[in-house]
Amino acid sequence: MSSLFIISAPSGAGKTSLIKALLKTRMGLSLSISHTTRQPRPNEINGQDYFFIDRDIFNQMLERGEFLESAEVYGNLYGTSYPWVKDTMASGQDVLMEIDCQGAQQVRQIFPEAVSIFILPPSLESLKARLQQRGQDDPGTIARRLKAVREEVSQVNKFDYAVINNELDEALKDICCIIRAERLRMMHQLVKQHVLLAQFA
Amino acid sequence: MSSLFIISAPSGAGKTSLIKALLKTRMGLSLSISHTTRQPRPNEINGQDYFFIDRDIFNQMLERGEFLESAEVYGNLYGTSYPWVKDTMASGQDVLMEIDCQGAQQVRQIFPEAVSIFILPPSLESLKARLQQRGQDDPGTIARRLKAVREEVSQVNKFDYAVINNELDEALKDICCIIRAERLRMMHQLVKQHVLLAQFA
Numbered sequence: 001m002s003s004l005f006i007i008s009a010p011s012g013a014g015k016t017s018l019i020k021a022l023l024k025t026r027m028g029l030s031l032s033i034s035h036t037t038r039q040p041r042p043n044e045i046n047g048q049d050y051f052f053i054d055r056d057i058f059n060q061m062l063e064r065g066e067f068l069e070s071a072e073v074y075g076n077l078y079g080t081s082y083p084w085v086k087d088t089m090a091s092g093q094d095v096l097m098e099i100d101c102q103g104a105q106q107v108r109q110i111f112p113e114a115v116s117i118f119i120l121p122p123s124l125e126s127l128k129a130r131l132q133q134r135g136q137d138d139p140g141t142i143a144r145r146l147k148a149v150r151e152e153v154s155q156v157n158k159f160d161y162a163v164i165n166n167e168l169d170e171a172l173k174d175i176c177c178i179i180r181a182e183r184l185r186m187m188h189q190l191v192k193q194h195v196l197l198a199q200f201a
Numbered sequence: 202m203s204s205l206f207i208i209s210a211p212s213g214a215g216k217t218s219l220i221k222a223l224l225k226t227r228m229g230l231s232l233s234i235s236h237t238t239r240q241p242r243p244n245e246i247n248g249q250d251y252f253f254i255d256r257d258i259f260n261q262m263l264e265r266g267e268f269l270e271s272a273e274v275y276g277n278l279y280g281t282s283y284p285w286v287k288d289t290m291a292s293g294q295d296v297l298m299e300i301d302c303q304g305a306q307q308v309r310q311i312f313p314e315a316v317s318i319f320i321l322p323p324s325l326e327s328l329k330a331r332l333q334q335r336g337q338d339d340p341g342t343i344a345r346r347l348k349a350v351r352e353e354v355s356q357v358n359k360f361d362y363a364v365i366n367n368e369l370d371e372a373l374k375d376i377c378c379i380i381r382a383e384r385l386r387m388m389h390q391l392v393k394q395h396v397l398l399a400q401f402a
Contacts, residue, residue, distance in 0.1 A: 123397065156387070156391075160386065161382070162385060162394065
């Protein structure tokens with residue numbers, strides 16, 4: 001029985017670096033790659049960071065029910081392939097999904113047993129600094145992002161876990177422990193350990 | 202908001218060594234020490250391994266409602282002090298309770314948010330070997346313990362987590378991850394991180 005892990009974070013919480021570090025560990029997670037209609041940023045690779053598609057194709061996929069979740073963020077469409085997630089989990093692999101708060105709630109409705117983690121910055125100031133240092137957005141965009149951040153953080157209580165990204169190594173350990181612990185939950189162990197348990201029946 | 206961790210295991214699963222190792226880590230747990238009417242084993246210290254008391258005193262405490270849980274196992278009475286657990290948790294410390302399956306269920310009725318971990322041996326054979334190697338029990342006692350082991354393992358599904366004690370170090374890591382992950386659960390984080398969260402309100 002595979003698990004589905006959802007990681008959400010407001011912009012500037014350092015989620016991207018954390019996910020990169022997490023995928024380098026041996027936690028055995030398959031990262032779900034989202035489809036999006038937004039333009040690639042410098043260094044973003046199609047099929048690795050996102051599947052970059054146009055609105056027409058996105059809408060066709062949406063109509064065919066191929067998105068587990070989809071959302072419009074800052075005027076761009078994002079969606080997660082439902083067939084890919086189903087197939088990957090059916091093959092016994094745990095899936096990691098990096099999505100926004102809206103998407104997380106949609107996924108939870110379909111997979112109520114999904115494990116959701118919200119990443120928080122250590123302070124509002126550090127988040128503001130990160131947004132400004134990124135240097136890719138103008139002040140208006142930053143102000144709009146900050147408003148969105150407040151809205152996202154107001155949804156934190158809908159998640160199962162909160163991890164503070166103060167030091168990347170500690171936040172990474174937190175996430176790895178959550179994943180390891182979730183795999184030890186009884187509903188998983190009753191399946192994984194059935195041969196052992198049968199010895200005591 | 203403090204947590205209560207319950208660890209249960211059938212005899213011969215290696216629980217005692219695991220708990221000792223766990224208490225040497227810096228997980229910051231306060232071990233609850235049970236009261237019992239059984240005779241101390243060689244090397245057991247009063248007030249450290251158990252509070253060794255006689256039946257009259259045990260029954261007086263029971264009548265005064267001073268036990269969070271109590272049970273008769275192999276003809277001996279065991280109980281956990283309710284006031285001690287309440288006071289320790291009220292002081293902000295997480296409590297670790299090493300009790301049997303019957304006791305675990307009693308505690309869960311009073312503290313439904315308690316986190317319960319069941320330790321399993323890697324095989325029935327390894328458990329039998331451990332019981333025999335211990336050399337403190339006669340064959341009749343061992344047979345009686347094995348029957349009790351089967352009964353206890355049949356209750357495994359009532360616990361939150363199952364940890365297989367194949368290698369002590371790995372089982373210890375499992376338990377430490379469970380504790381670390383539980384402390385990151387939203388209900389705890391909303392309290393611990395309220396100053397941070399208020400910055401985004």
